[in-house]
Amino acid sequence: MTPGELLALAAQSCADAASLLHSAEVDVAAKGEFDQVSSADLAVERFLRTRLTAGAPGSAVVGEELGASTARVTWYVDPIDGTRNFVRGLPLSCISVAAAVDGDLVAGCVLDPFRSELFTAAAGVPFSVRSTGLTITPGVSPRPLVLTDIPLPGSPHVGEMALLDWLLQEADVRRIYSTALALAWVAAGRADAAANLGVHPWDVAAGAVLVRESGGAFHQVGADGFAAGRGEIVDRLRSRLEGIVS
Incomplete structure (x- = not known):
């Protein structure tokens, strides 16, 4: 097929x-x-x-x-x-x-x-x-909008609170607790980036395809993390995550 x-x-x-x-x-x-x-x-x-x-x-x-x-x-x-x-x-x-x-x-x-x-x-x-519902053409914001659930309860990673603190200074942050939906929204341009830790292949597989085929980038970080989206914020997020999981 x-x-x-x-x-x-x-x-x-x-x-x-x-x-x-x-x-x-x-x-x-x-x-x-x-x-x-x-x-x-x-x-x-x-x-x-x-x-x-x-x-x-x-x-x-x-x-x-x-x-x-x-x-x-x-x-x-x-x-x-x-x-x-x-x-x-x-x-x-x-x-x-x-x-x-x-x-x-x-x-x-x-x-x-x-x-x-x-x-x-x-x-x-x-x-x-x-x-079939109301849709809004995404506008331009002076600050990138980032979707993340970090920090998650029970996470083994040290440094997630510091990452969230940095993100709150650099971006508008939303926590929706659905990784696949977050990636779909990034692909649709409703958010500039998404990043999480503690994910599994079924959480990100479809969303990775959506982001890549919409012109964005999807980066696996360590065994259970990712950063995805468009613009400078994605590379900066990726670097921060790599510092946590290394």
């Missing part, structure tokens, strides 16, 4: 999965000391695994909730990125799906079910946003 065909499958699968959320009964359980998983996470990931592997026979899935396996075509699935927001009814979460071929990310899709916004891009397919 071409990257465009993989993207079409991911986008339709996300749209169909989102319909499950309208009738889902949401039960919540603890997942570690600082995280949660809901019955909706599990239902959406099961649906996506079935739909994606049926649409791309022989493919495999790396998912947040139900395990990981790899193949020539591998899907990275985060059924609800921002579960803690979702279970409280805060409209800051999304469904995130990416496709990799021979280890290279080639397609990404992020669906915001609260706003019915679909962010898509693939190798050879330009970044686009499909929205």
Whole structure:
């Protein structure tokens, strides 16, 4: 399958999965000391695994909730990125799906079910946003707008508070607790940069494709961090993060 065909499958699968959320009964359980998983996470990931592997026979899935396996075509699935927001009814979460071929990310899709916004891009397919709600053309600000959840509770990294203090002096900062949605917003020009630590491949795979295909840069930092976006602030963020994780 071409990257465009993989993207079409991911986008339709996300749209169909989102319909499950309208009738889902949401039960919540603890997942570690600082995280949660809901019955909706599990239902959406099961649906996506079935739909994606049926649409791309022989493919495999790396998912947040139900395990990981790899193949020539591998899907990275985060059924609800921002579960803690979702279970409280805060409209800051999304469904995130990416496709990799021979280890290279080639397609990404992020669906915001609260706003019915679909962010898509693939190798050879330009970044686009499909929205049924109010959209504003991003304006220019004298200070860059940065999306970050740093510092996270329970983080093993020393220096995150100092990084946040520096960021507050250099940029407008928003904390939304959904990495995939943050990257989609960066790709759409609503923010200039995003950075986090403590992330997993399913958190960033789709968003990395969106940012890159929209003309931005995505930099992996250490084993569990990234800095992404456009402009000087991205390189400065990357340097600061490298100082924390080194």
